[in-house]
Amino acid sequence: MADIAKRFASNPILRPQDVKPSLEGLQVECLLNPGAFRYQGKTALLLRVAERPQQKEGIVSTPILDPEAAGGIRILEFRRDDPDLIDEGDPRAFKYKGQTYLTTLSHLRLAWSEDGVNFRVDESPTMLGQGPLESFGIEDCRVTEIEGTFYLTYTAVSPYGIGVSMSSTTDWQHFTHHGMIIPPTNKDNALFPEKIGDYYYILHRPSGFGIGGSYIWLSRSPDLLHWGEHTCLAVTRPGMWDSARVGAGASPVRTAAGWLEIYHGADEQHRYCLGALLLDADNPAKVLARSREPIMEPIMDYEKAGFFGNVVFTNGMVVDGDQITLYYGASDEVVCGATISMQEMIHFQSQMGG
Amino acid sequence: MADIAKRFASNPILRPQDVKPSLEGLQVECLLNPGAFRYQGKTALLLRVAERPQQKEGIVSTPILDPEAAGGIRILEFRRDDPDLIDEGDPRAFKYKGQTYLTTLSHLRLAWSEDGVNFRVDESPTMLGQGPLESFGIEDCRVTEIEGTFYLTYTAVSPYGIGVSMSSTTDWQHFTHHGMIIPPTNKDNALFPEKIGDYYYILHRPSGFGIGGSYIWLSRSPDLLHWGEHTCLAVTRPGMWDSARVGAGASPVRTAAGWLEIYHGADEQHRYCLGALLLDADNPAKVLARSREPIMEPIMDYEKAGFFGNVVFTNGMVVDGDQITLYYGASDEVVCGATISMQEMIHFQSQMGG
Numbered sequence: 001m002a003d004i005a006k007r008f009a010s011n012p013i014l015r016p017q018d019v020k021p022s023l024e025g026l027q028v029e030c031l032l033n034p035g036a037f038r039y040q041g042k043t044a045l046l047l048r049v050a051e052r053p054q055q056k057e058g059i060v061s062t063p064i065l066d067p068e069a070a071g072g073i074r075i076l077e078f079r080r081d082d083p084d085l086i087d088e089g090d091p092r093a094f095k096y097k098g099q100t101y102l103t104t105l106s107h108l109r110l111a112w113s114e115d116g117v118n119f120r121v122d123e124s125p126t127m128l129g130q131g132p133l134e135s136f137g138i139e140d141c142r143v144t145e146i147e148g149t150f151y152l153t154y155t156a157v158s159p160y161g162i163g164v165s166m167s168s169t170t171d172w173q174h175f176t177h178h179g180m181i182i183p184p185t186n187k188d189n190a191l192f193p194e195k196i197g198d199y200y201y202i203l204h205r206p207s208g209f210g211i212g213g214s215y216i217w218l219s220r221s222p223d224l225l226h227w228g229e230h231t232c233l234a235v236t237r238p239g240m241w242d243s244a245r246v247g248a249g250a251s252p253v254r255t256a257a258g259w260l261e262i263y264h265g266a267d268e269q270h271r272y273c274l275g276a277l278l279l280d281a282d283n284p285a286k287v288l289a290r291s292r293e294p295i296m297e298p299i300m301d302y303e304k305a306g307f308f309g310n311v312v313f314t315n316g317m318v319v320d321g322d323q324i325t326l327y328y329g330a331s332d333e334v335v336c337g338a339t340i341s342m343q344e345m346i347h348f349q350s351q352m353g354g
Numbered sequence: 355m356a357d358i359a360k361r362f363a364s365n366p367i368l369r370p371q372d373v374k375p376s377l378e379g380l381q382v383e384c385l386l387n388p389g390a391f392r393y394q395g396k397t398a399l400l401l402r403v404a405e406r407p408q409q410k411e412g413i414v415s416t417p418i419l420d421p422e423a424a425g426g427i428r429i430l431e432f433r434r435d436d437p438d439l440i441d442e443g444d445p446r447a448f449k450y451k452g453q454t455y456l457t458t459l460s461h462l463r464l465a466w467s468e469d470g471v472n473f474r475v476d477e478s479p480t481m482l483g484q485g486p487l488e489s490f491g492i493e494d495c496r497v498t499e500i501e502g503t504f505y506l507t508y509t510a511v512s513p514y515g516i517g518v519s520m521s522s523t524t525d526w527q528h529f530t531h532h533g534m535i536i537p538p539t540n541k542d543n544a545l546f547p548e549k550i551g552d553y554y555y556i557l558h559r560p561s562g563f564g565i566g567g568s569y570i571w572l573s574r575s576p577d578l579l580h581w582g583e584h585t586c587l588a589v590t591r592p593g594m595w596d597s598a599r600v601g602a603g604a605s606p607v608r609t610a611a612g613w614l615e616i617y618h619g620a621d622e623q624h625r626y627c628l629g630a631l632l633l634d635a636d637n638p639a640k641v642l643a644r645s646r647e648p649i650m651e652p653i654m655d656y657e658k659a660g661f662f663g664n665v666v667f668t669n670g671m672v673v674d675g676d677q678i679t680l681y682y683g684a685s686d687e688v689v690c691g692a693t694i695s696m697q698e699m700i701h702f703q704s705q706m707g708g
Contacts, residue, residue, distance in 0.1 A: 093564070098592075100565045133586070136565070160586040161566025182537065183571055183584040185563040209539040209561040210447070211454045211490070212515025217537055226580035230537040232487070232514040238452075 002293035005338035012334035023071045026051040032329035035143035036316030043116040050104035063105040065135045106137035144191040144251045155187040164189040188247030203248035214245035243267045249314045272311040273297045306331025356647035359692035366688035380405040386683035389497035390670030397470040404458035417459040419489045460491035498545040498605045509541040518543040542601030557602035568599035597621045603668045626665040627651045660685025
C-alpha cells in the first residue's frame with residue numbers, strides 16, 4: 001500500500017456536529033480543508049465550514065451572501081420538479097436556468113488546540129465572504145506567515161467565477177481584505193513563506209477550458225498583490241493516480257533538498273490522493289522530484305465515505321523538525337490529522353522511483 | 355438595422371492569398387484579427403496569420419512549434435478514421451487522445467499602409483510563438499503605445515492552456531518577451547494606453563469553468579508585468595446579442611465622456627457582433643453606459659461566410675479626432691476596415707437606450 005501517513009487515533013478530530021451554525025435555520029453540512037498555523041504557542045486550524053438550510057421535501061435550496069438580507073444571507077429555494085432545475089447528482093452543486101449554484105455556503109472559522117490533536121472551535125465565523133466576488137462563499141484557505149504577518153489565501157466563489165483572494169492579519173482579530181489576486185478560474189493556491197531573490201512566489205491551479213487542464217502553475221510577485229511571470233509547473237499524468245486534476249496543498253516547506261510541496265491529485269473517478277513535489281531551493285520553477293505513488297490515499301472508512309467520498313485533501317500543515325503534521329479534509333465532510341516523517345517520505349520516494 | 359459602421363469599399367482589404375507562407379509546405383488558411391497602430395507616419399496592422407499544412411485526403415494535420423524540428427515547426431498527422439481522433443465539426447480545433455489541437459498555427463506579421471486602406475504585408479513573420487507556453491501559436495495581438503513603447507499583448511496557446519502574454523518594442527525591429535502576464539484560461543486583453551492614478555489597467559477575459567462565464571474583467575498593475583485587484587466589469591446578457599460571450603477589443607480610447615471600449619459579443623449561435631462600453635475616466639471599474647444594440651453586425655457576404663462565418667471581431671483601431679478606423683477580422687478568414695464616428699455612436703447609443 002502506497003501510504004506513509006500515520007493517522008491520528010482520534011480521527012476524525014472535528015465533525016460538522018462540533019460546530020455551531022453561523023445563523024439560525026442553517027445547519028453545518030461539511031467541515032473541511034483547514035489551513036493550519038502556530039500562534040502564541042497554540043496550534044490553530046482555519047476551518048472551512050459549509051452550511052445549508054434545513055432540507056425540505058421536494059425543495060433544493062442554497063444560501064447566498066447578500067448584504068441586504070436579514071443576517072446577511074438569502075436562501076434561494078427551487079422546486080425539485082422545476083424544469084429549469086438541473087441536478088446532475090453532484091452533491092456539491094446544481095444548475096438553475098443555466099447558473100451553477102453550490103449546495104452549501106462556506107465561511108472560515110478558527111479552532112484552537114494546545115496539543116495539536118484536540119481542538120475547540122470558535123462559536124462564530126472568523127471570516128465571511130465579502131463583496132460581489134465572494135457571494136457564494138470562501139473556501140480552502142491557506143495560512144502563510146511571512147515576516148510576522150499571516151496571509152490568508154482562499155478560493156472566492158461567486159456567479160462571476162472562482163478565483164483566489166487574499167486577506168491578512170497580524171493578531172487574528174483585525175483583517176485586511178486585499179481583493180482577488182489571481183483571476184478565474186483558479187483555486188488551490190499556496191504562497192511560499194519567504195521571498196526567493198526579489199520576488200514572492202505562489203502555486204495556483206488554473207482550470208483549462210478548451211485547451212489545457214487542471215495543472216499546478218507558479219507565479220511571482222514583487223508585493224504579494226500583483227502577480228505575473230506565470231509558468232506551468234506540474235501537469236496531470238495519464239494512467240496514474242493524478243491523471244485528472246492536480247493542485248497545491250499548503251505552503252511549501254524549505255528543506256535541505258529544496259522546497260517540499262504536498263499536493264493533491266485526482267483521477268477520472270474523482271479519487272483524491274496526496275503526493276509530493278520537490279522544487280529547486282533557488283528556482284522553484286524547477287521540479288527536482290515528484291511522487292510516482294501517492295504518499296497518502298483514502299483508505300479509512302471516514303476517507304472513503306461521506307459527503308463526497310474517496311477524498312483526502314490537505315491545505316494545512318505544521319512542521320516540527322523532521323515531522324510534518326498534516327491536517328486534512330476527509331470525504332469533504334470531516335477534518336482529520338496525520339503525521340509524516342520527511343526522511344521516511346524521501347526514502348519512500350526514492351524507493352518508488354519518484 | 356443596428357449597424358453604424360461605414361465599411362471600406364475595398365473590403366476585404368487583406369486575404370490569405372495576399373500573404374506569403376512562413377515555411378514551404380504550409381498554406382495561409384486565415385488572416386485575421388489585427389492589432390493596429392501608427393508609426394513614423396504610417397498605419398500598421400499586426401496581423402494574425404493562421405497556417406496549416408497542405409491538406410491530404412483522409413488525414414487531419416496540424417503544425418506545432420518545436421525548436422528541435424527543421425524550420426522550427428513539426429507537423430502532426432492523424433488518420434481521419436483513427437478511433438482516438440474526435441472531430442466535432444469545429445473548423446478551428448479537433449481532439450486526439452483527449453488533447454485538444456488547433457487546426458492552424460498562428461504567428462503575427464506586420465502590414466504597412468500610407469493611406470490606412472491599402473496595405474502591403476511583410477514577406478516574413480514579425481513574431482512567432484516562443485517557449486513552451488506558445489507552442490500552439492500566438493493570436494489576436496493588441497498593440498498599445500505607452501510612453502513611447504509599443505506593448506504587444508496577445509493570446510498564447512499551448513497544451514498547458516490559453517493565456518495572455520506580452521512583448522514590447524520601441525523600433526519594431528527588436529522585441530523583448532515579458533512572458534505570460536495573465537494565467538489561463540484567458541484571452542481578449544486590452545491595455546489602457548496610460549496610467550490612471552498610480553496604476554496601469556487592463557481588460558481581459560477569463561473563461562469560467564463550473565461557475566462563471568466568458569465575461570470582461572479589469573485588473574491593475576504597478577509595472578505592466580504583475581497584475582492584481584481583479585474585478586468583473588461586464589457579463590453576458592441573456593436574450594441579447596452578447597448572451598454567450600463578451601470580450602474586449604482594442605485598447606480603450608480616452609474621450610471627454612470617459613474611456614470608450616469597443617468589445618465583441620457572441621450569442622449561442624456563435625454570431626459575433628461589436629458593441630461599446632463607456633467607463634469612468636478616473637475609475638475604469640465603473641461602467642457608465644453599454645450598448646443595448648450592437649454598433650456593428652456581420653451583414654456583408656464576407657462577414658457571413660468564411661472559415662468560421664457570422665463573425666465581425668476587432669482588436670485594432672486608430673483614432674483621428676471624431677473618427678475611429680476599425681480594423682476587423684471577418685468570418686475568421688479575411689481582414690476588413692470600417693469607420694465609425696464617435697459622435698454618431700454616442701447619439702445612436704442614447705437613442706437605443708444604451
